[in-house]
Amino acid sequence: MNSEKKEYNVLIVEDSPTMRQLLTFILKRIKGVNVVEAKDGVDALKKMSVNRFDLVITDINMPIMDGLKLVNLIRKDDIHKNVPIIIVTTEGGQEDKERAMALGANAYITKPIQSAHLLEVIKQYLK
Amino acid sequence: MEGEKEGKKSSLLFNKRAEEFLNTFKKGAEFAQQLLKENERLRYRIAQLEEENKALKKMKWEEELEFLRKRVKELEMEKEELLKKYKEVEKENIDFAKKYVEVEEENNNLANLYIASYQLHSTLDFKEVLQIITEILINLIGCEVFVIMLFEEKSNTLIPVSAEGLNIKDIPSVKLGEGKLGEIILKKEKWIRDYYPNEEINIENPFAIVPLEVKNTLIGAIMVYKLLPQKQKLEKIDYELFTMLAGHAATALFSAKLYSDSERKLSTIQGFIQLLTKK
Numbered sequence: 571m572n573s574e575k576k577e578y579n580v581l582i583v584e585d586s587p588t589m590r591q592l593l594t595f596i597l598k599r600i601k602g603v604n605v606v607e608a609k610d611g612v613d614a615l616k617k618m619s620v621n622r623f624d625l626v627i628t629d630i631n632m633p634i635m636d637g638l639k640l641v642n643l644i645r646k647d648d649i650h651k652n653v654p655i656i657i658v659t660t661e662g663g664q665e666d667k668e669r670a671m672a673l674g675a676n677a678y679i680t681k682p683i684q685s686a687h688l689l690e691v692i693k694q695y696l697k
Numbered sequence: 698m699e700g701e702k703e704g705k706k707s708s709l710l711f712n713k714r715a716e717e718f719l720n721t722f723k724k725g726a727e728f729a730q731q732l733l734k735e736n737e738r739l740r741y742r743i744a745q746l747e748e749e750n751k752a753l754k755k756m757k758w759e760e761e762l763e764f765l766r767k768r769v770k771e772l773e774m775e776k777e778e779l780l781k782k783y784k785e786v787e788k789e790n791i792d793f794a795k796k797y798v799e800v801e802e803e804n805n806n807l808a809n810l811y812i813a814s815y816q817l818h819s820t821l822d823f824k825e826v827l828q829i830i831t832e833i834l835i836n837l838i839g840c841e842v843f844v845i846m847l848f849e850e851k852s853n854t855l856i857p858v859s860a861e862g863l864n865i866k867d868i869p870s871v872k873l874g875e876g877k878l879g880e881i882i883l884k885k886e887k888w889i890r891d892y893y894p895n896e897e898i899n900i901e902n903p904f905a906i907v908p909l910e911v912k913n914t915l916i917g918a919i920m921v922y923k924l925l926p927q928k929q930k931l932e933k934i935d936y937e938l939f940t941m942l943a944g945h946a947a948t949a950l951f952s953a954k955l956y957s958d959s960e961r962k963l964s965t966i967q968g969f970i971q972l973l974t975k976k
Contacts, residue, residue, distance in 0.1 A: 588816045588832040595808050660835060662927030680927045682839040685805040686798070 576602045578696050579621060583614040583628035583640060584658070589681075593627060593658070596685045600692065611635025615643065623653055625695055630659040630670070638673055645674040654695035658683060806934040809837050810941055817945045823953040827859045830919070830946050835861065838935050839928035840921050842898055844868055847917040847950065855882060855918055862923065868900060873915070877901060882908050882918045887939055893930050898922045905931075907939045909947035916947040 580603055584590045594605045606621060608614035610632045618626075626644065630637035637657060644650050656677045657670045667678045677691050816829045827845060834840040842862030846855040855871040855878075874883045878901065881888045889905040905921040919942065924931075 586832045586836055587819075588812060588829060589836045591816065592808060592812045592837070595812060660839075660841075660925055662925055681836050681925070682928070685808065686801045 578603045578624040579606065580604065580625045580627065580692075580696075581606050581608060581614060581617060581621075581623045583608045583611065583626065583632070583637065585609050585629065585632040589629070589658075592683075593688075596683075596688055597627075597692065599689065600696070603696075611637065611640035611643075614640055618644070618647070618650055623650065625692065626650075626653055626655045627658055627692075628655060630657060630661055630666070638670060641670065641673045641675050656688075656691060656695065658688070806937065809934055810937060813837055813938060813941060814945045817949040818952075820949075821953050821956040823950070823957050826946075826949045826953045829949070830942065831859060831861060833938065833942065833946075834919070834921070835925075838931075838938050839925045840923070841925045842923035843919060843921045845917065845919050846871065848873070848915045855879075858917075863898070863900075871918075878903070878906065878920070881906050882915070884908075885910055885913065885915060887943060889931065889936070889939070893924065905939065907943050909943055909950065911944070911947045911951050916951050919946070 578600070580597055582590055582593045582597070582605060584593060584607070590607050590609075594607065597603050597605050606617055606623070608617050611628075612635045614626070614628065615635075626640075628637040628640055637659065641655055641657070644653060644655060654676045655674065656679060657675045658679045658681060659666070659670075660681045661667075662680045670678055676695060679688060679691060813833045816833070817826065820826060820829070830845055834843055840861070843860070844857050844863060844865075845859040847858045848855050853873045855873065857865050857868040857870070859865070860868060871878045871882065873879050885908045887905070887907045894904060900922075903920040903922050904924070905919075907919040907921075908915060909917040909919065919939075
């Protein structure tokens with residue numbers, strides 16, 4: 571993590587309130603992290619249009635717009651095309667992972683999550 | 698006559714000088730002898746001193762060697778001591794790292810339990826409670842195929858109310874105390890197989906059964922048939938989550954049901970009152 575930068579904006583995109591709360595709880599353990607929650611891909615894009623984010627953590631299976639479509643759109647967006655994206659999903663298949671990575675995701679973590687592992691990955695991308 | 702006298706005189710003088718010369722020569726010879734002796738003595742002394750010097754040199758070198766040997770020993774001991782300390786610190790480091798992992802795991806577990814119970818009691822809407830139980834089973838435990846059943850006291854039967862990975866219409870009700878499932882649920886104790894089966898899903902043969910109860914009153918049950926592909930076995934936290942669900946999911950479902958019943962009754966009473974007041 572960059573020691574000079576003090577604040578990080580992280581967007582959590584997850585339809586399950588339980589998972590949103592758990593991810594927020596884990597993220598709040600990192601000093602200087604501000605969490606914004608979105609319940610699906612469309613909600614995430616709305617929030618990205620008014621805020622700049624340092625990291626996006628997204629689920630794949632969500633109503634209205636899924637996580638893969640969201641990754642695809644973020645990579646085409648001029649402002650956020652370089653933002654690191656971590657996928658957190660129940661889809662544990664190799665094909666799903668390859669598809670997500672091919673679309674531009676930076677990391678792929680399967681549920682149920684281990685907070686220590688997730689924190690390690692998050693810290694790697696919060697630069 | 699005078700010539701004879703003169704000759705005797707010079708002969709005497711000659712003899713005297715010869716004697717003097719002899720004396721001087723003798724003295725010179727004695728002196729040379731003395732010098733030779735002194736020389737011999739000095740040579741001997743030099744030889745003696747050289748021997749002494751050699752001995753001294755040898756002694757000094759041996760002393761130095763001894764000193765260095767001693768120092769090497771001291772340094773070796775110091776090195777041993779430092780290595781011992783290093784090993785101790787390393788062991789301590791490993792212990793700390795282990796403790797950190799344990800604390801981190803415990804923290805993770807507590808976070809899961811706290812969030813699960815918080816979410817379960819965050820609503821009085823029956824459908825939402827079912828949704829939250831489903832989310833906990835999928836996201837926090839890692840269940841892929843499962844059924845949630847509610848106990849109907851009148852018919853003494855458990856009726857499926859929610860299913861994941863199965864068609865709810867294909868799931869039969871379970872009569873309490875009858876069949877394998879009914880007998881396990883009647884005991885009101887969670888039942889989890891020792892091993893994770895790699896067999897086809899059989900409704901009668903789940904991997905885990907978690908009866909939901911409020912103070913010994915059966916509310917329902919959760920039957921788990923399959924875990925997510927990336928989850929090969931249950932962890933310690935999963936057992937704790939099942940225990941938490943057994944109590945908290947039961948309370949949440951019971952409260953939500955009571956609330957919806959009271960809401961329904963209230964609207965019926967209000968309807969009656971309206972009907973009566975209209976007349």
